[in-house]
Amino acid sequence: MAPSVPAYAEILERAERLRPLLAGQTAASEAARRVTDESITAMKEAGMFRLLSSRLYGGWETSLRAQATTAAIVAQGCAATSWLQMVLGAHTWVLGSFPPGCQDEVFGPSPDVLIAGTLSSQGTARQVEGGWMVQGRWQFCSGVDHADWLLVGTLQRDTPDGKPRSLHVVLPLADALVDDTWFTLGMRATGSKDLVLEDVFVPEHRTMPTGTLFDGRSPHAARHETNLYKAPVISSLALQAGGTILGMARAAYDAIVERTRVRKEVYTAGRKADSAGTQRRVAEAHAELVSAELLLQRTCGGFEALAETGRPATLEERAELKWGATYPSELCRRAVERLYAASGAHAVYDDAPLQRMFRDINTVVHHAAIDLDSTAEMYGRVALGLPPGTPIL
Secondary structure, three states: OOOOOOOHHHHHHHHHHHHHHHHHHHHHHHHHOOOOHHHHHHHHHHOOOOOOOOHHHOOOOOOHHHHHHHHHHHHOOOHHHHHHHHHHHHHHHHHOOOOHHHHHHHHOOOOOOOEEEEEEEEEEEEEEOOEEEEEEEEEEEOOHHHOOEEEEEEEEOOOOOOOOEEEEEEEEHHHOEEEOOOOOOOOHHHOOEEEEEEEEEEEHHHEEEHHHHHOOOOHHHHHOOOOHHHOOHHHHHHHHHHHHHHHHHHHHHHHHHHHHHHOEOOOOOOEHHHOHHHHHHHHHHHHHHHHHHHHHHHHHHHHHHHHHHOOOOOHHHHHHHHHHHHHHHHHHHHHHHHHHOOOOHHHHOOOOHHHHHHHHHHHHOOOHHHOHHHHHHHHHHHHOOOOOOOOOO
């Protein structure tokens, strides 16, 4: 029987209702360097982890817009929880393009299954009878403490033509060693630890060629009710990350503005809110966040227009989607940096929420999917009629 999928407005309301609970768990998650079980349970009960899981398995199969928009709402309660929603949800979405046998194995027990891992090809794969032997170390595996399965990228070096081939593989968490290396500047509660695999066998049905997968050309994507799983992977990942970062920046803006309204100058006892410099910072930050949201929503529309056709994106469309999904994160970073610079000395203490917000956003924007310099170069090259210069789009 087909699942009952809530209306878009109801999904957003569910995300809004999560905010107080998640905010109350933030300090505990930060201290533990992992999102609390209470937060993960609440997210599951609200359906946030089935937004991008297939209706074939009881998921909601909604849209990238629903994922990005709810991630922004959740981030206003807890940045780390939103980041896990984004990463784990993105991996759920990617698995919708894997062979049916893999999807049956992973999603058969529950559409709320959590899949951690790393999409970059940091390990190696060696072909053997019936599958692949995989080994290596993968960094930045956000949410691995809560995961059931793993999705990782690998390189096959011993190819017939001598050219390395990239392959993505799926395996149960029990096959991996988790190495706790996550001691960082920010996003500490994401628990983005290392994975270590030592000659682990992965059957053929749990693998996909990376090029086919990332370009949205998997034949297995056509088995679902919608064209959700036919979008290019890297630009969609940037869009989802942008949702989380927008929510983080909104939370920082609200906290700084609220504090500044009553803050006094330490030497003159004058109101900080009366400062023209402060007023300009607030105005510019607000415009940047509005611009970021509009650009993200425009990019969501681009993905939806593409989904209506069911065809692969052209090079120009992929460049437009990737840049439109990436630049909002830079606007959010600038907004938070500008406001934090005028937030006073008390914002430097470890127990100051503003300090955590500043650390978090300056950590998360280092994600490779939203690298500003390489994405700007790529878009500029394509706009000027040149080759993109990178496969990451």
